[in-house]
Amino acid sequence: MPKAALAAPLLQDCSNCPIRHRAVCARCEADELEQLDAIKYYRTFEAGQTIVWSGDQMDFVGSVVSGVAALTQTMEDGRRQMVGLLLPSDFLGRPSRDSVTYDVTASTDVVLCCFRRKPFLKLMEDTPHVSQRLLEMTLDELDAAREWMLLLGRKTAREKIASFLTIIARRGTTANVVPLKAEVAFDLPLTREAMADYLGLTLETVSRQMSALKRDGVIELQGKRHVVVPDFHRLMAETGDDTDGGLVT
Amino acid sequence: MPKAALAAPLLQDCSNCPIRHRAVCARCEADELEQLDAIKYYRTFEAGQTIVWSGDQMDFVGSVVSGVAALTQTMEDGRRQMVGLLLPSDFLGRPSRDSVTYDVTASTDVVLCCFRRKPFLKLMEDTPHVSQRLLEMTLDELDAAREWMLLLGRKTAREKIASFLTIIARRGTTANVVPLKAEVAFDLPLTREAMADYLGLTLETVSRQMSALKRDGVIELQGKRHVVVPDFHRLMAETGDDTDGGLVT
DNA sequence: TGATGGTCTTGATCTCGATCAATTACAGGA
DNA sequence: TCCTGTAATTGATCGAGATCAAGACCATCA
Incomplete structure (x- = not known):
């Protein structure tokens, strides 16, 4: 899985707010900052809360400041599939x-930096x-969606779990830097049920495979949510992906 | 599945070539046409031919003039998943x-209108x-990818086949206009094996479910590739998607 | 201290789609 | 007309993951 460098997030560090616009434009920075500030506001959501319902009007765009939000599609009979996972930035x-x-729902407590849609346009x-x-960010998302499609269509339950763990390990902890060191630890931002929705499995299968990876020494669990990976390459080998080179970024 | 109107293709009708740039810019049309023409060239591919290999350099961008091309991801052990299907425009x-x-491969004979990448940039x-x-086109593609993820993760084999047929019926024949008339007919642009790669199934299962839909009178087959749908709503009802309203576009 | 409810784990069984294996259909070429 | 090879169909069997069903774990609250 040759991961190329991700495009910088739309909004980046600036001094006086947790979200920042500096990356938007290197040239006309000050001017744009001002315009963005004028249409900006913050919203917070509790874990489990719905941010937008499918079909609803949505009069803002924005980015995730903190927390994790999930995009989910639901069929009439209740079958659910996660189709997007939004992490900070x-x-x-x-x-x-x-x-x-x-549907967009908050998986954990979420802070959103919003911009009114029309003025943003x-x-x-x-x-x-x-x-x-x-455009760059959307293309990155499309690439991620395509990896995800491979996972949903062709990977075994064990490979799905291993893949999910590497994704969270990569994005969740060390910001985009693939850890070359062996040991990695992180917290799962999702319940077993949400993981099942992400992976196209049932929560029972998720739980069983987590237990299997633990039994085989690929991961250690401290509590339900904290995962320790003693040997990251061992985990990678379980994903079914190319393990060769590709460790750019 | 409330389908919103798709963004217009990047390139549209102009007099002297099968692909056209007029839609790129309503304002400075002539100027842009000239610039695009300067970096434009055509390439043709035969069915089955590979257009770009995964990992290869790609020094052009472009759009499909005619034919069908598939984007496919392959795992080391040969498992394959289609992750994109490119139709004309x-x-x-x-x-x-x-x-x-x-990998990008030609599913049928394909004509590509290419632009050298750097000048296009x-x-x-x-x-x-x-x-x-x-950006609009990429967001549409992302929406399509998300529908596809629901299909891969949660739909049954029969629902997958029915969904695929409606997608081809919509895009392949009547340009983007959902046929409200009952009967629709079209040719499948893919082999059973390629359909299997699209749907995350095996080719045997694809074949069996096609036979089942035929046996149940949902579709008729003339030869291997030509499909007649006597009642489009009957087919839609098999997809598992919302059949209500949503028939925009 | 126990009651309550949500999350997670584990067990037993069943089923849908994968796998293995022929067989058929059909187009192209000698 | 008969080969030959590819695409597609159909049958028999198997197994990974779903489903159904108990429990375990744990935080909160009375």
Whole structure:
């Protein structure tokens, strides 16, 4: 799985707020910061709370400041599939569309930095860097969706779990830097049920495979949520992905 | 499945070539046409031929003029999953990246309208409409990928086949207009094996479910590839998707 | 201290789709 | 017309993961 470097997040560090716009535009920074500030507001959600319902109007776009949010599609009979997982710095929403076709729910407590949609759309027209950056981020998301499709369509339950753990280990802890050191530890941001929705499995199968990986010494569990991976390459070998080179980023 | 209107393709009708740039920019049309023409060339591929290998350099972007191309990811042991299906007017490639992480192969004979990548990238910087249009198209692709993920993760074999047939019926024949009339007919652009790769099934299961739908009168088969759907709503009812409203576009 | 409820684990059984194995259909070429 | 090879169908069997069903674990609260 040759991972190329991810595009920088749309919003990045700036001094006076937990979310920052500096990366939007290197050239006309001050001006854009001002415009963005004018249409910006924060919203917080508790774990389990729904942020947007499928089909609802959505009059904002924004990015995740902290916490984890999930995009989920549901069939009439209740079968559910997660189709997106938003971690801090990920972008939510579609500037040119006022509704979504999936539910957005907070998996943990979530802080969202929102921008009113219409003004943001106008900003995009005026400042091409914003739409170029958004394009890069969307293409990254599409690449991730394609990896995910391979997982859903062709991987075994054990491979799915191992793949999920490497994804969380990569994105959750050390920011984008693939740990070359052997041991990694992190907290799972999802319940077993949400993991099942992510992986196209049942929660029982998730639990069984977690136990199996633990029994085989691939992972250690401290409590339900804290995972210790004594040998990251051992875990990678369980994913079914190419383990060769590819450790860019 | 409330389908919203798709963004217009990047390239549209113009008089002297099968692919056309007029839609790129309504304002500075002539100028952009000229720039695009300067970096444009055509390539043709035979059915089965590989267009780009995973990991290869890719020094062009472009769109499909005719035929069908498939993006496929392959695991070391040979398991394959299709992760994209490009029909005429669909865009291929990533202007700012020079390699891909999936194979691109021609499912039928394919004509591609290509633009050299670097100059195209420059054009994007100069003409914001191009990146805005590309962003819309990429977001549409992401929406499609998410529907696909629901299919892969949660649908039964029969539902997968029915869903695939509706997708081909919608996009393949009547350009984007959902047929409200009962009867629809079309040719399958893929072999049973390619359909299996699309759906996360084996080719035997695809064949069996096609036979089952035929036996149940949901579809008729003329030869191996030509499908007649006597009652489109009957087929839709087999997809597991919402059949209500949603028939926009 | 026990009661309550949510999350997770584990066991027993069943089923859908995978796998293995022929067989059929059909197009192209000598 | 008969080969030959590829695509597709159909049958028999197997197994991974779903389903159904108990329990275990643990935090909160009375």
